[in-house]
Structure formats: C-alpha cells, structure tokens
Amino acid sequence: MRARRSRSNLPLLLVAIALAAACSSVADDPAGGADAPEGSDTEVGQRNAEEADAQEGGAATDAASPVALTIAIGGDEGSLTPYTYRTGYPGWNLLGLVWDTLLVLDASNEPQPLLAADWSVDDAGTTWTLTLREGVTWHDGEPFTADDVAFTFDYVTRFTQSRWTNAVAGVVDVTVVDDLAVTVELDAPDPEFAVRPLADMPMLPEHIWSSIDEPEAATSDHAVGTGPYRLTEYEQDQRYRLDANADYFAGPPRVEVLNIAVFADPSTAFAALRSGELDMSAIQLEPQLVEQFEAADDLAVARGSGFASTLLQINTERLVLDRTEVRQAIGLAIDPSELLEVVLLGTGTAPNPGFVHPDSPLADTSLTHTFDPGAANDLLDDIGAAPGVDGVRALDGEPLSFELLVYADNPPRIRAAELLQELLAEVGIEVLISPQEAATVDDQVWPGFDVSQGRDFDLSMWGWSAPVMLDAGRIAALGHSDPAIGSLNIGGLDDAAVDAAADAVQAAEDAEQRQAAAQELQAALADARPFVTLYYADEIFGYRPASYDGWVFQDGQGILSKLSFVDVV
C-alpha cells in the first residue's frame, strides 16, 4: 500500500523535476536568419582566444592530430558545389574545404597566394597576371591548369545564379598564356578584385563542369575540387563526410576525417557539444552559454568581433515616422549599452549610428551614438507631439504608436525589442511587439526582396550580414532613394544629403575617394536615421580543446575554414 501510494505520485514528481530542470537554455542563432546577403570577406583578424592547455601529454598528442572530428552546422548546404551550397556562412566556408580559390584570405583577411602562387597588376590597374602553382591536381587526379581558370570565369558569367557573377562583371577578357599563366583584363581598375572574386570564387574543373548545363542541380558527384578535403558522403539534412586529400599541395590536412552534422535546432547542437558527441559547433554560441562554456574544463570558446549588424529599421514612408525629428528622437531614446549588457551579456560592440562597425576599414570612428531621453523629449515637444492621457504622444492627431516586427525564432532580438519598448515608452512612444515567422516579416519589410515594390510595416528588428559592412557600394545601397542604387533601402528613405553622399561613393575613382565618400555617407545616414544601429554581436563558437585545438579564427568568418586544418598561409 505504502509503495503504491508513492508510486501514484511518480508522474507528479516527474513533472516537478522537469520544471526544475527547465532552466536549461533554448534559443536561436543571433546573427543568422534570412538577413539576406551573407558571407564573405572581412578585415582585421585575430587568433582565437583558446587556452591551449591540453591536460595530459597523451591527450595533447591526440589533440594535435585527431583522426576524426564531428562538427555541427545549422542547416543543409546542398551538394557542396559552388552552385548548390545554401548560405554565405557556413556554406561558403565549407566549400573552402573542398574547393580552392586563386587567392585566399588569411586570418586578418589579407589576400595570400593559394592556387595562384604569384600575382601582379599593371600600372593602369586593369590587367591582372596570375602565375599558377605547379603540380596541383583535382580530387580525381586530373591536373589543374590555366584552362580551368579561364573556364571558371566564363562559367560564372554564363550561369548567373552565382555569388561571383557580379564580381566578374568588369572582366573583359581572360587569356591563357600557358598551362600555368593567365591574364585577366578589366574594363576599369577594381581595388576589390583580389578579395572578390579572386579570393572568393572556387575554381571549377573544366573536364567535369563543362558538361553541366543546369548547375543548380549539380550533385555531390560534381563536388570535385582541389581543396584539402574530398567530399565522400552526403546525406541530405543529416551529414557530410569529408576525407583528407593526402595529395594536397600544401601537405595533408591535420585532421583525417571531418564529420559535418546538420542540426535543425541550435540548442540540440549545444547539448551535443556538452555531451561530447560534437567536437565543434559552427553554429554561433548564444551569449548566455558563453560563461558556462568558458567555465567548463572540457569546453572552450573561440571568439572575435562580428560584422553582422542588428538594427531597428524604420519605415520612413509611414505617417509620423516620415518626420526626421521623430526618427531622431527614437534614436536619442535608445540606450545601446543597456542592450549590449542585457541581450548580449557584453559579447558585442557598441554601434556607430552610421551603420559601419568601428573595426571596419570604412568606418568613421568619430561617430558615436548619443543616448539622451531628455533631448528626445525636447525634440518631440518642439514639433508639437504632445502626450495624450495615456502618456502616448500624438502628432497632428496621429498617435506615436508603432508595431515592431521581429523574427519569432530569434529570442535575442525579441529580448532587444522588449528593451526598446521600455526605452521608447519613457519618451511617450508606444511600441507593440509583433513576433512573426521570418519569411512573413521579410514579406512585409522587403516584399519580393525588391525595394521598388514598397513596404508595409512601422518598425522592424533587422540586420545585415557581414559583407554589407565591408563594401562601400552596399552601404550606399542602404539609403539611396533610387531603387536601382538603393537596393537595400528597405525603409524607403528619400533624403537629399544621403543621396548625394551615396552618389559620391558610386562615383569615386580610387580607394581614397571612396573612403572619404563612405565616411560622408555614414554621417548623413546617422543624421537621417532610416534605422537605429543597435549593436554588432561577437562571433562565438564552442569547441572541445581536447579533441582539437588548432582552430584559427578568421575575423568575420569564424573557425570553420581551411586555415584551421592546413598551413596555406
């Protein structure tokens, strides 16, 4: 009887235990989402902050050259060819394990030789001469030659759904001089050419890809590169197996096998990392887990500044929000340091109101965010936006009450939205938070991914991925009122000063002019306030140092790259 009674309460007990354990974390990838253009080139790098203490001698030897590592990624990346991978990060980074580019960016994002052993540019800046490395072979044993280079330039021009088609638009001619020499003729000098396409575009094997007329349907059989790893197994939505290419020109990779596991839910990946099933997670670690990972003996984090931005995007066409003063008041009412502390637990960088990360070479570092609720109130008082009975201000009978869209699968952004709601309430602006599925938010903010189709929102949590931060042309695209130039002007800004500065960026003839114009543009954006830059989250990745400790942090890219496995630079 006694035993029975206690057993009858077992389900209740289970529930109680469950509730107690419920504090374990569930959250999402903060920098990801459908933020649009993802990936690519960055600046300023730094080595990862790993504590390289392998506990015992034996473990240290094992860790130096482990046989196999299991690595998590956050979604399927197709058949891992240049036309079938899915995301800028980590898809493009995985590509780099199988495929090689002519140049490669080192940990500080400086171009270094890879398939091209040497390169030079003529005085006019339009003729690039590339000398290829000798003795490089494709994974199937065929030699890599200058013909493959010419073929690749031609292929990405013909099949336009590639990330490199725009980057090679200025190429007038590619000439094969001999098996190991190529010259590339440009229609105008392009200071970015070494970074993109040369250090970004994987070389395709002509003997395999010349017969592929539908590259979007390329299979893993077509994933034949010259890179340090061969793709040997692919199970969609499940896993990839990469085997070391023993014939790699820079020597065999330090890890023999990479098992890449595809996760549908980031929190499961972090659990698997803690349980020891994973050796590294290429899915960004959530801020609230960083301390726990740093404190654990068997876990470590690699961390660097991230160039993905988080913004409060404003629809500048909406009634009331079309007043610059209102947008400026919103900016003044926001305290980014509070967001940094509460949402990111300090793992991020304070914003430049002109969008650009202070570590980006384009940044105007003299611009800083001003938090001054008093000034915000004054500004709103001055334009006659008086508070109503409920404390919400109204301008010309229109209440300052706005809906704030946010991705429902992005808890950090939802948390940030809640803080914004409190901060804006202080100055009499009401914010109604509306978490919705990502594609549904995109459809209202950026219908058809085409700003000329208009927009239907008040405010939205938003973010752009790293490449936007490094490309003055794309910064111009953020604010120019002509959709042909302002392809990322999702707030519909129409501001003469911003347009003028963006035009100056477009017209710049050399890097110096472009730099000056870009800084002008940032000041104009900070003043016109089509968005409020909130913060830039750090890139943080968890790994098990006892399994492998040779990770190299490439800034803006993380640790999943060939730099971590072979000595190419």
Next chain:
Amino acid sequence: MTTRRLSLRVGQYLLVLLLAVGLNFALPRAMPGGPLATLGGEDVGLLGAEEREQLLAEYDLDRPLPEQFGRYLAGVATGDLGTSFVDRRPVSERLLARLPWTLLLVGSSLVLTTVVGVAVGAWAAGRRERRRDTGTIIGVLAIDAAPPFWIGMLLIAGFGVQLGWLPTFGAVTPGGPGGLGDVLAHLVLPVTTLTLAGFAQTALVTRSSMLSVLGSEPLFVARAKGVPRRRLLGRHALRTAALPVHTLVLMEMGWLIGGAVVVETVFSYPGVGRLLFEAVLARDFPVMQGAFLLLTVTVIAANLLADLTYPLLDPRVRHPVEVTQ
C-alpha cells in the same frame, strides 16, 4: 457492413482526400512570403527585376494560379509530385528517402503510447475503485499539457548531457560504425518524447471506458460470482473497454505525425516531419504539397482502417438490428 455502405464510406474518404489535395495547393501559396529567397540564393537582394522574373518563370511560378493548379492535379493523378525548389530533385524521391525514418519513429511511438496508455488507464481505473487515482490523473494531464519540444529538451539535458547515456541527435552516429544498435540508441529519446507527449489521451479514454464497464451489470454479476479482481479487471473489463481505445489509437496516428514534425526537428531526426519543416521555411511549394499529401493520406487511411475494422471487434455494429433494445 454491406458493400453499399462500404463503398459509401470509401467515397466519403475520397471526397475528403480531394479537398485535402486542393488545400495542400492553396495553403502554401496563401502564406506570406514566397520561394524567391530559396530560388535566388544568398544574394537575392541584389537581383535585378529581370533576373527575378526569369527565376520565377523557370519554376512556372509566373503562370496563373489555375494553370499551376491544373498541372499540380495532373501531376498528382499520375504520381508525379514535381521537383523540389531547393535541389531540383523529384519530390517523391526526397519523401521516400525520409519515410522509413518517420515510419520507424511513429510506429514505435504508436505501439508504446498504446501499451503505456492502456496500462496506465487500466491501472488508474482500478484505483478509481478505491478512490485514489487523483494523483495519477493530475500527473497524466500535466505530462499531456507539456509541449513535446520541451519534453525533448529535458530528455536531452538529462539523458544526453548529464548522464551521457544516449545520443542526442540524428538517426545514426556521423562517421560511426552504424548498425542496428546505433539506430536503436538514436531512437530512444525521440520515441520516449513522442510517447510521453502522446500516451495521455489513450490513458484517459481507457480509464473512463473501463470505469463505465466496471459499473455495468455484467461486471456486477461477475464480481458477485467471486471472479478474482485481477481477472475481473484484465479480462472482463479491459476487453470490453478496448473498443473506444481501438478507434482512438488509429486516430492517434494523426497526432503522432504532427508531433513527429516537432520531435524530428528537436532531435535533428531525418524524417518526413523535418523535411516538411525545412520546406515550410524555404517555401518549397512542391515538397510542402508532397509532404502534406503523404501525411493526409496516412491520416485518412488510418481513419478508414478504424472504420473498417471496428465491426470486426464489436458484434453489435456487425449486426446492428440485434442490439436494438
């Protein structure tokens, strides 16, 4: 059941199926957003207007909706579910690759929810006789109210991370030796999650059905005759009470398939549910249609099966005239 009634019933189900086929086409297109981000890849924002149109035209998305619907119907009728927007592989091929995993997951869970549900329900009914099943009911209801993803996360935290007993993701260990043991080990946590989240309905129906049988006259007589308690519960009551449970178990299929979408996502399990989840995020219309169709057919088939097999278990339905009172 007469042939006429049978054909009538099957006809009803066909009508439901037809409606479902129509809805499967309409719902994905009624969702906000579209497949452009999937088709255009990572630099979709930089596409020009012409490239955009060309892209949509390649997938027939520029055609009027009635025409698209006609093509879809013709395809379904001939067994062609189209090709995925994501990788241009045939939808049927992608579904078939996932189906075995979902069958394994949902099948095991169905057996377990039934066994556990009936056992807990019968046990609770037995205790009800002694007025002590309140704790059980509250516990069962609490577990039932817990969302499956949350149960899954707790099991991962407990048995995967803390104890390290069981794998937490996937259907097999990546790069591992594979084999039956590996597959079974990976099945434990997802199946436990689905079972915990699903057994309550069966338990509650079994309990109430048992209670009504226990209070009936034949049972009163049996008890008066001195039939031992265990035999009374197990043989006399449970058998009679099993009828509504049988219907429920087959209806439970639909619930488990819905649960599989969540559980397969939490455990990164490569089933149809996860395929559907990924397809919804990508707005991969053909895969959404195909996966929805597969799930609809399964649920309808389970219901039809319940309808058709019920008379085999219950003579009163087989010979309706004889039971009129």
